[in-house]
Amino acid sequence: MSTLGVVIPCYKYGHFLEDCVRSVLDEQEGLDVRVLIIDDASPDDSAAVARKLADGDPRIEVRVHETNKGHIATYNEGLLEWAETDYVALLSADDRLVPGALVRAAALLDAHPEVGFAYGRPLRFQHGGPLPAARTSSTGTVVYPGQWWLERRFGEATGCITSPEVVVRTSLQRTVGGYDPALPHAGDIEMWMRLAAHADVGYIQGADQAYYRVHGNNMSTTDFGGQLDDLRQRRIAFESVLAKCGDRLPRAEQLSAAVHTRLARFALRRAYRAYDRGRTDVVPVQELLDFARDCLPEGLTALPEYRALRLRQRIGARTMPYLQPLVLSAVVERVREWFWWKSWDRRGI
Numbered sequence: 001m002s003t004l005g006v007v008i009p010c011y012k013y014g015h016f017l018e019d020c021v022r023s024v025l026d027e028q029e030g031l032d033v034r035v036l037i038i039d040d041a042s043p044d045d046s047a048a049v050a051r052k053l054a055d056g057d058p059r060i061e062v063r064v065h066e067t068n069k070g071h072i073a074t075y076n077e078g079l080l081e082w083a084e085t086d087y088v089a090l091l092s093a094d095d096r097l098v099p100g101a102l103v104r105a106a107a108l109l110d111a112h113p114e115v116g117f118a119y120g121r122p123l124r125f126q127h128g129g130p131l132p133a134a135r136t137s138s139t140g141t142v143v144y145p146g147q148w149w150l151e152r153r154f155g156e157a158t159g160c161i162t163s164p165e166v167v168v169r170t171s172l173q174r175t176v177g178g179y180d181p182a183l184p185h186a187g188d189i190e191m192w193m194r195l196a197a198h199a200d201v202g203y204i205q206g207a208d209q210a211y212y213r214v215h216g217n218n219m220s221t222t223d224f225g226g227q228l229d230d231l232r233q234r235r236i237a238f239e240s241v242l243a244k245c246g247d248r249l250p251r252a253e254q255l256s257a258a259v260h261t262r263l264a265r266f267a268l269r270r271a272y273r274a275y276d277r278g279r280t281d282v283v284p285v286q287e288l289l290d291f292a293r294d295c296l297p298e299g300l301t302a303l304p305e306y307r308a309l310r311l312r313q314r315i316g317a318r319t320m321p322y323l324q325p326l327v328l329s330a331v332v333e334r335v336r337e338w339f340w341w342k343s344w345d346r347r348g349i
Contacts, residue, residue: 001030001031001032002031002032002085002086002087002106002109002110003032003033003034003085003086003087004031004032004033004034004085004086004087004088004089004102004106004167005033005034005035005036005082005083005084005085005087005088005089005170006024006033006034006035006036006088006089006090006091006102007036007038007075007078007079007082007083007088007089007090007091008020008021008024008035008036008037008038008091008092008093009038009040009071009074009075009078009090009092009093010037010038010039010040010042010046010050010093011039011040011041011042011046011068011071011074011093012042012043012044012046013042013046013092013093013094014039014042014044014045014046014047014048014049014050014093015049016093016094016213017037017046017049017050017053017093018049018053019096020091020092020093020094020095020096021035021037021053021060023096023097023098023099023211024091024097024102025057025059025060027097027098027099027100028097028099028100028101028102028103029100029103030103031102031103031106032085033059033102034059034060034061034085035059035060035061036060036061036062036063036078036082036083037050037053037054037060037061037062037063037093038062038063038064038065038074038077038078039062039063039064039065040065040068040069040070040071040074041064041065041066041067041068041069046093047062047064050062050064051064061082063077063082070181070184071184072178072179072180072181072183072184072187073181075090075178075179075187076178076179078090079168079173079178079179080173080174080177080178083170083173084170085170086106086109086169086170087105087106087109087167087168087169087170088167088168088170088173089102089105089164089166089167089168090163090164090166091164091210092163092164094127094213094215095163095164095210095211095212095213096164096210096211096213097164097209097210097211098123098134098136098207098208098209098210098211099134099136100136100207101120101165101207101208101209101210102167104120104138104204104207104209105118105119105120105167105202105204105209106167108141108202108204109167109169109202111141112141112143112200112202114143114199114200115143115169115199115200115201115202116146116168116169116172116195116196116198116199116200116201117166117167117168117169117172117192117195117199117201117202118141118166118167118201118202118203118204119161119165119166119167119201119202119203119204119209120138120165120203120204120205120207120208120209120210121165121204121207121208121209122161122162122164122165122208122209122210122211122212123208123210123211123212124162124211124212124214125211125212125213125214126214126215127213127214127215128215131211132211134207134208134211135206135207135208136207136208137206137207138204138205138206138207139205139206139207140205140206141202141203141204141205142202142203142205143200143201143202143203144200144201144202144203144349145200145201146195146196146197146198146199146200146201147196147197147249147250149196149200149201149349150193150196150197150241150249150255151251151255152349153189153192153193153196153238154238154255154256154258154259154262155258155259155262156262157234157238157258157259157262157263157266158189158234159188159189159192160349161188161189161192162210162212163188163212164209164210164211164212165209165210166192168195169199172195172198172199173195175198176191176194176195176197176198177194179191180240182236182240183233183236183237183240185229185230185233186230186233186234186236186237187237189234189237190237190238190240190241193237193238193241193245194241194244194245197241197245197248197249198245198248203349227270228267228270228284228287228288228291231263231266231267231270231288231291232291234263235259235260235263235295238256238259238263239256242255242256260295260296261295261296261299261303263291263292263295264291264292264293264295264296264300264303264305265292265303265305267288267289267291267292267295268288268289268292268303268305268306268308268309269305269308270283270288271283271285271288271289271292271309272305272308272309272312275309275312275313275315275317275320275321276312276320276321277321278317278320278321280317281317289309292306
């Protein structure tokens with residue numbers, strides 16, 4: 001039987017810990033699972049909660065930091081120093097697994113030794129609300145060639161993984177190393193791409209694999225300034241993969257061009273949508289334009305998004321929200337956003 005280790009980093013999330021741990025140990029029938037809880041010097045009772053859980057279950061180990069080391073160092077401690085199992089997963093203390101998620105992932109990895117990590121669909125839920133109903137029966141699995149999956153990420157310039165839904169082959173984790181401290185907000189996507197540069201990628205169809213809790217303390221940022229930071233972090237992540245794994249990527253130059261073009265288009269789209277929504281006073285339009293120009297010094301003016309931004313600048317920030325229904329690119333953008341949100345939960349890649 002394969003073994004699987006789950007690293008649960010915790011900082012001030014002691015009130016979530018029991019539910020998280022129980023989803024790992026009580027809802028993955030037939031699998032040899034072990035848990036490491038690492039409390040990163042929480043100022044609350046998180047360490048006491050963790051120790052109490054460990055006292056009642058020999059499969060749980062606890063480490064408590066005397067001083068706060070940060071989430072990246074904590075992740076790497078568990079993944080690289082502790083994990084000795086066949087497979088390993090990283091699960092934030094405020095998230096939880098869907099019943100049978102680890103069993104399904106381990107079965108895929110057992111059946112396909114060429115696969116470096118397996119993932120499936122996550123379910124987002126609002127903190128304080130009920131858990132959404134989860135699908136627990138898989139309709140099959142897909143193995144994507146790592147290079148193909150990686151090129152798709154570069155083509156889209158974004159990730160398709162939240163994080164708690166991933167199980168990694170431990171030997172591969174050790175080969176590629178840990179999370180990069182230079183990427184505190186984009187380390188996940190960079191990690192998945194590094195793994196895909198070395199191995200194929202498995203996807204579990206039909207079943208939901210994890211619950212991602214949405215609350216005010218999530219590290220992801222949705223404010224307007226944060227959206228620019230997100231683009232910057234993504235750029236650093238993709239450039240990091242090119243630097244670290246370029247010798248494994250036969251089309252590295254094309255991938256670099258593709259991702260920089262895509263990021264420039266994202267930035268321009270966010271800039272011109274600020275005019276559509278009357279938000280130019282809070283959206284850093286000029287900084288987004290500067291970012292796009294830096295990503296794509298040549299050819300920026302040929303992009304349709306650039307022309308859309310220039311049109312709105314000529315119309316003016318005050319007038320544009322009223323003329324939005326008459327501007328084709330604004331109508332197209334609204335339709336695009338609608339389809340994007342409708343298709344989000346069905347996208348595995």
